Amino acid sequence: MGRIVLEQVAKRFGDAEVIPALDLEIEDGEFAVFVGPSGCGKSTLLRLIAGLEDVSGGRILIDGADATQMAPARRGLAMVFQSYALYPHMTVRKNIAFPLRMAGLDKAEIERRVQSAAAALNLTDYLDRRPGQLSGGQRQRVAIGRAIVREPAAFLFDEPLSNLDAALRVGMRLEISELHKRLRTTMIYVTHDQVEAMTMADKIVVLQAGRIEQAGSPLELYRAPRNRFVAGFIGSPRMNFIEGEEAGRRGAFAIGVRPEDIALSREPAPGAWEGVVGVAEHLGSDTFVHVHETGLAETITVRVSGETPCAHGDRVWLTPREDAIHRFDAQGLRIA
Amino acid sequence: MAREHSPRRKALLTVAAWTAGLLIFFPILWTILTSFKTEAQAIADPPLFLNFDWTLENYAAVQERSDYMRFLWNSIVISGASTLLGVLIAVPAAWSMAFVPSKRTKDILLWMLSTKMLPAVGVLYPIYLIFIELGLLDTRAGLTVVIMLINLPIIVWMLYTYFREIPVDILEAARMDGADLRAEILYVLAPMALPGIASTVLLNVILAWNEAFWTLNLTAANAAPLTAFIASYSSPEGLFYAKLSAASTMAIAPILILGWFSQKQLVRGLTFGAVK
Numbered sequence: 001m002g003r004i005v006l007e008q009v010a011k012r013f014g015d016a017e018v019i020p021a022l023d024l025e026i027e028d029g030e031f032a033v034f035v036g037p038s039g040c041g042k043s044t045l046l047r048l049i050a051g052l053e054d055v056s057g058g059r060i061l062i063d064g065a066d067a068t069q070m071a072p073a074r075r076g077l078a079m080v081f082q083s084y085a086l087y088p089h090m091t092v093r094k095n096i097a098f099p100l101r102m103a104g105l106d107k108a109e110i111e112r113r114v115q116s117a118a119a120a121l122n123l124t125d126y127l128d129r130r131p132g133q134l135s136g137g138q139r140q141r142v143a144i145g146r147a148i149v150r151e152p153a154a155f156l157f158d159e160p161l162s163n164l165d166a167a168l169r170v171g172m173r174l175e176i177s178e179l180h181k182r183l184r185t186t187m188i189y190v191t192h193d194q195v196e197a198m199t200m201a202d203k204i205v206v207l208q209a210g211r212i213e214q215a216g217s218p219l220e221l222y223r224a225p226r227n228r229f230v231a232g233f234i235g236s237p238r239m240n241f242i243e244g245e246e247a248g249r250r251g252a253f254a255i256g257v258r259p260e261d262i263a264l265s266r267e268p269a270p271g272a273w274e275g276v277v278g279v280a281e282h283l284g285s286d287t288f289v290h291v292h293e294t295g296l297a298e299t300i301t302v303r304v305s306g307e308t309p310c311a312h313g314d315r316v317w318l319t320p321r322e323d324a325i326h327r328f329d330a331q332g333l334r335i336a
Numbered sequence: 337m338a339r340e341h342s343p344r345r346k347a348l349l350t351v352a353a354w355t356a357g358l359l360i361f362f363p364i365l366w367t368i369l370t371s372f373k374t375e376a377q378a379i380a381d382p383p384l385f386l387n388f389d390w391t392l393e394n395y396a397a398v399q400e401r402s403d404y405m406r407f408l409w410n411s412i413v414i415s416g417a418s419t420l421l422g423v424l425i426a427v428p429a430a431w432s433m434a435f436v437p438s439k440r441t442k443d444i445l446l447w448m449l450s451t452k453m454l455p456a457v458g459v460l461y462p463i464y465l466i467f468i469e470l471g472l473l474d475t476r477a478g479l480t481v482v483i484m485l486i487n488l489p490i491i492v493w494m495l496y497t498y499f500r501e502i503p504v505d506i507l508e509a510a511r512m513d514g515a516d517l518r519a520e521i522l523y524v525l526a527p528m529a530l531p532g533i534a535s536t537v538l539l540n541v542i543l544a545w546n547e548a549f550w551t552l553n554l555t556a557a558n559a560a561p562l563t564a565f566i567a568s569y570s571s572p573e574g575l576f577y578a579k580l581s582a583a584s585t586m587a588i589a590p591i592l593i594l595g596w597f598s599q600k601q602l603v604r605g606l607t608f609g610a611v612k
Contacts, residue, residue: 052508073514085509089527098523102514146513 001063002076002154002186003028004049009058011044011210018044019210021058026154026188026203028063031180034190035197035233036207042190043158045207049188050156051075062153073102078147079156082163084139086131086146092118093127096145103150117145137168144179154186161196173200194234198222206230228332231256237288237303239326242296246273252327252335259303261324264289264310265317272317275300280310291316364588371395371581378577394582402565404586411561411590413476414551415544418484419537422491425484427533430495431521435504445496448489456486456549467554476559479551483544490543491536498532499525531601538598545591562587 004026011019019041026032034042047053049060051072060068067075078099086095096117100110118124121141131139140160147155157176161169177200180187191197197204198218205215206229214226218234225231231239239256247255265272275294280287287304294300302318310316327335369385370378377388398404433441463482464473472478502525510524526533548563555564566587569580595602 050512052511071516072508072511073516077512079509079512081505081509083503083505085503085505087506087510087524087528089530098510098515099513102519146509150513 001028002152003061003063004154004186004188005061006049007059007061009045009048009060010056011041011048011053012056017210019048022210022212024205024212024215026186028186029184031177031187031189031200031202032205033197033201033203034188034205034207035192035194036213037233038192040207041210042192042207044210046156046158046188046190050077050079076153077156078150078152078154079158080140080143080147080160082159084131084143084163086139086142088131091128091130092123092134092142092145095131095142096123096149099146099150113149114145117149120148121145136164137172140164140172141175144176148179148183152185154188157187157189159190159192161191162193176200195236198234204234206233224334225256225326226334228254228256228328231326231328231334237301240297240300242300244296246296247327250325250327253330254328254332256326256328257320257324259288259301260305261321262300262302263319263321264302264304264308265319266314267317269317269319272319273300274315274317277310277312277314277316279312282307289316291318294318364592367581368585370578371585373578375576375578378581379575394578395586397579398569398582398586402568404565407560407562407565407587408590410476410555410559411545411563411587414479414483414559414561415541417476417480418487418544419491419540421480422484422488422540423495423533423537426488426491426495426536427521427526429492430499431525433492433496434499434502435507445493448492452489460553464553473554474556474558474560479554479559479561482550482554483547486547486550487540487543491540494536494539495529495532498529498536501532502528535601538594538602542591542595 006022006024008021008023009019010017010021022045034045036042044053048055051067051070051074055068058068059066062075062077087098090098093114096114097110100113105113114127115124118127121144123138123141123145126134126138126142131142134142140163143160160176161172164172173196176187176189180200189196189200201218203215204218204221206213206221208229213233214221214230221230221234225234228241232241235258237259239258240262241254241256243254247253268274273294273296275291278290278292278299280289284307286306287308287310289302289304289308289310291300291302292298300318304310329335371394372390372392373384373388374391374393377384380388433445467473467478470478472481506528507520507524510520515523545561546563548567551561551563552567555561566580566584569576569583
């Protein structure tokens with residue numbers, strides 16, 4: 001079980017308010033991702049839940065019990081750090097066994113659990129090595145192994161993939177997702193990468209300056225972002241924002257159109273926005289066309305499925321899908 | 337860019353290094369040589385280098401006149417116990433300064449270091465009186481405490497420097513893994529800081545062993561360590577260079593041997609953090 005509830009949790013460092021009082025519920029078995037730009041307080045929030053930082057106000061409930069004043073070890077949570085934080089002087093076996101040793105389990109039980117975790121993570125051949133002799137991906141697996149042997153109420157991941165190279169990152173992302181499907185244990189995952197958030201999460205919590213901008217399923221956030229910040233943060237390439245006359249005509253201060261909701265044509269079309277191609281990125285599966293000189297915004301990005309012949313300097317016409325336009329008021333809030 | 341030395345330059349540097357090394361070592365070598373001379377040869381003019389009648393009579397005389405083993409034992413107990421006690425106190429202190437620093441941590445560290453700038457003789461009188469009051473004069477326990485206190489700032493500073501090099505993530509991981517403070521220090525921090533702790537212990541054993549001001553002033557017979565043993569040979573009733581040299585050689589031999597075998601550790605420890 002691992003239902004985590006934050007009630008009016010706040011954090012101040014001296015006079016600086018890092019997290020103003022916030023409420024959040026994470027259901028048992030849920031995969032929650034905290035996402036936001038660097039310095040948004042996502043890691044601090046995770047550390048508050050872990051107990052590595054003391055809250056300045058509010059309560060943290062884990063499975064209904066008030067854990068606000070509990071030592072990290074008593075909360076029944078396991079954490080995977082960005083730096084892996086393995087014990088360099090211990091072998092892989094001892095690293096994974098450490099939390100079990102601290103819990104006072106008997107030797108046979110420890111060995112059994114270490115073996116089963118190692119088998120699940122393909123680490124059996126490395127049990128007698130030290131962390132220094134492992135690759136980044138293997139170290140990350142050891143860190144995960146050390147977390148799963150405890151059978152914790154919830155896993156906390158603090159940007160666990162940011163030290164890995166791109167290819168390995170995708171692989172580990174899938175491994176962690178599968179692990180979640182298999183264990184059905186609550187996971188809280190901190191990242192600044194919205195792709196990780198979209199692909200892994202049951203619930204995404206978008207943070208900015210310590211505030212929760214929106215919390216919901218990936219598709220909820222994608223389809224109905226509550227404000228311009230969330231709209232711009234979720235989705236890649238970014239949503240295009242247009243202010244002024246085009247927005248006013250649609251009864252909004254600003255409108256947002258996702259690159260995939262714009263049709264691109266080489267011939268003039270009625271009501272289309274005219275512009276000149278700045279850069280066209282040909283990915284094979286998609287083409288991202290960055291269009292200038294529309295008079296609406298500095299650049300409008302269009303995503304065309306498949307390959308489309310398009311080059312710098314080409315004149316193009318853009319037609320947004322009217323039903324896919326997001327409208328925002330002057331405060332940046334969504335107009336329903 | 338790697339620095340390449342020509343063979344000539346290398347030879348010159350080697351000669352210069354050996355010259356400097358021998359120059360520094362010469363007084364110790366001379367002491368050791370003198371300890372094997374007769375008293376007459378010891379003051380011969382011109383001085384005799386190696387062509388004298390090698391004798392062990394000074395050592396026999398020293399052993400006969402005073403109980404070397406008792407002084408040695410006192411030195412071992414006082415330097416060992418003061419270092420052990422110091423480390424036990426300094427580990428938690430350095431832990432808190434390195435990992436949970438407050439606004440005052442830097443000030444406290446500097447204040448601790450500043451106590452080393454006070455001339456020891458400035459506090460001799462109060463400490464002497466306290467020792468009389470507490471009955472600690474000429475006891476190993478009293479001397480252990482004083483020497484521990486004198487070296488404590490250095491122990492805390494050294495450990496603080498080593499601990500600072502340890503990523504706090506790893507200690508936090510231990511906390512998440514269920515380690516309490518004792519387990520965190522015992523199973524994670526101490527093994528990782530072991531090279532640092534070892535050089536701290538070594539340096540402090542040496543400092544405590546060589547400490548002469550307090551050992552001479554606060555001991556008489558019972559708790560006197562080897563420093564007092566040497567001092568007892570610089571008597572006013574005539575100069576016995578050879579015997580004094582023999583006593584000195586006997587006093588410095590243990591620490592010289594310890595230093596020789598641990599030089600690698602010591603050098604690593606003392607230059608730790610200096611080059612990154």
